[in-house]
């Protein structure tokens with residue numbers, strides 16, 4: 147029997163206690179937002195360590211975002227003390243990097259494989275585009291990146307990267323596919339993995355090498371998964387596979403908070419867990435500890451509109467609390483100014499600090515307006531994710547240079563060889579690429595070997611090589627932070643930023659150097675540059691540097707998952723932002739329902755007060771006049787108070803039901819359908835391009851095929 151004096155356990159309810167102490171076998175917890183799932187999971191981790199005596203390095207505990215993993219680590223640390231190894235409390239990506247560092251040599255990749263972020267991917271694409279002689283008129287990077295990610299949502303492509311197939315001579319009409327193939331070739335040549343690859347490579351190695359699988363299975367005595375509703379096929383496969391020896395797998399989640407279906411999340415793994423593991427135990431919780439009843443009822447109310455869901459309602463014992471507020475502004479300016487004013491008001495009337503306040507939005511671009519209002523009102527703030535610190539240009543420059551020196555990969559080479567400008571142009575690169583391919587060398591090695599070639603022996607090239615070689619020599623004796631300082635000076639980057647008078651960039655670099663120094667102080671043996679780079683490329687948050695500052699937080703709803711804040715503003719609650727223009731365009735019920743779940747996630751982050759804001763005006767992203775989100779009209783007016791007035795037009799339009807685009811399933815037409823166009827008349831659908839959201843329609847009367855956008859309203863299906 148459990149002693150109830152255990153401080154870890156005494157503030158848990160009966161369901162949580164059951165979850166914590168049911169340590170053996172397959173166990174799942176399904177419960178709504180704020181019901182203490184993560185609390186149960188962290189207490190369970192502590193229970194396994196403190197009461198069962200299991201070493202913390204034998205418990206794998208995974209979640210989605212860095213932010214959530216950090217939060218989880220913090221909670222566990224408070225329960226088990228800080229002498230334990232908590233490195234297996236991590237994200238999927240974090241686990242995979244660690245795994246691959248140990249095992250990737252099995253597939254003849256080097257331990258110091260490089261990780262590509264979006265910027266690196268674009269560098270590769272630039273290269274591919276010039277090889278294929280295409281440009282943004284044919285395809286945009288955004289479209290290609292989406293296509294790549296979609297193609298990598300299953301592991302089928304691995305056969306091409308890891309098998310012996312080469313794409314160079316592969317013929318296909320599909321341009322995206324051709325770009326994708328080239329991209330894979332280049333990845334392979336550089337031993338480079340993008341984020342999607344990390345998990346696929348890991349699962350592939352586990353599936354292919356029995357000894358490796360067994361070794362990791364034996365180590366993982368207990369596995370816990372938070373936010374299980376967002377597990378993708380390979381993520382679930384990974385944890386399931388690792389659990390087969392000890393068979394202790396604990397998953398918790400809330401199907402109503404699935405917000406990554408667009409990236410392959412399958413809530414079925416949570417919902418049908420009992421079908422996969424018939425002996426599993428299910429624990430359901432419905433007591434909410436986070437939010438006031440006023441906030442909770444708005445959340446419950448919104449999510450009820452989803453048709454694909456298991457009905458559940460959250461209850462709470464808390465006093466009703468403040469009313470939920472909706473503010474409608476005449477324009478962006480009024481909206482964000484109101485938010486700033488309200489923040490001032492909260493600070494004045496309640497015992498609150500800036501850091502108790504969080505502003506959420508659906509899309510990154512919304513933040514700019516908010517930022518301007520906050521700056522004007524002198525309110526300190528920081529942005530989480532979004533403008534990723536490690537993706538900022540100046541930071542990437544420095545890191546790329548570092549990577550070029552220690553690894554010598556082509557991606558970094560392409561980024562840095564003519565930056566700052568050294569007069570090395572297209573012709574130079576063309577010749578160099580040719581020689582590199584011919585001699586089967588990296589670009590850097592090829593340059594080193596062929597520097598006397600007439601087309602390569604340029605002053606800039608000789609200089610560039612000299613800088614690299616000097617720095618490589620220095621790197622053997624200096625610490626990484628000193629090395630970075632040298633890189634800045636010698637490479638000419640510092641001068642470039644100084645010349646631009648770009649103080650922000652210089653300060654960001656200082657921030658980088660000081661974070662390196664901090665790391666060096668923590669690790670007496672110094673830091674291994676290669677490991678450092680791999681880790682850095684995983685970061686998506688700036689907050690690692692300045693945690694304890696009293697600032698208002700700005701973040702996307704996606705980043706906020708699993709977190710909670712006393713005061714929450716949901717800004718830019720506009721049709722076309724949430725639900726997103728894309729989800730409306732797609733006209734898929736599933737897409738709209740995912741947007742509704744996002745709204746639910748946003749509402750349920752709030753503890754004490756919740757505000758929704760929107761405004762009128764022109765939306766440059768959608769090209770339409772702004773209009774409140776359809777989800778606003780789904781909340782009964784008695785559940786919130788409105789500040790600011792809706793125009794009669796908005797109210798009337800809403801009554802006429804014009805806000806909701808019909809939620810037809812999938813796109814409206816399929817290949818082979820005969821359709822009628824107001825101008826072009828009769829035609830046949832020959833293609834449905836999801837990556838461009840368009841049909842290709844062969845119009846009989848004009849004898850031409852034309853691309854027609856999914857969202858185009860004046861197209862009707864006709865028989866034969």
Ligand code: ATP
Pocket residue numbers: 157158159162177178179180181182183184185186400403435436707708709710750
């Ligand atoms: P989400 O679905 O948003 O991830 P969750 O179910 O993981 O939410 P937690 O973050 O674990 O919820 O808990 C929400 C809040 O409720 C936390 O502040 C937590 O400390 C508190 N809490 C959880 N369980 C209890 C309890 N038994 N007694 C008091 N407070 C609790």
Ligand code: MG
Pocket residue numbers: 183184185372708
């Ligand atoms: Mg949670």
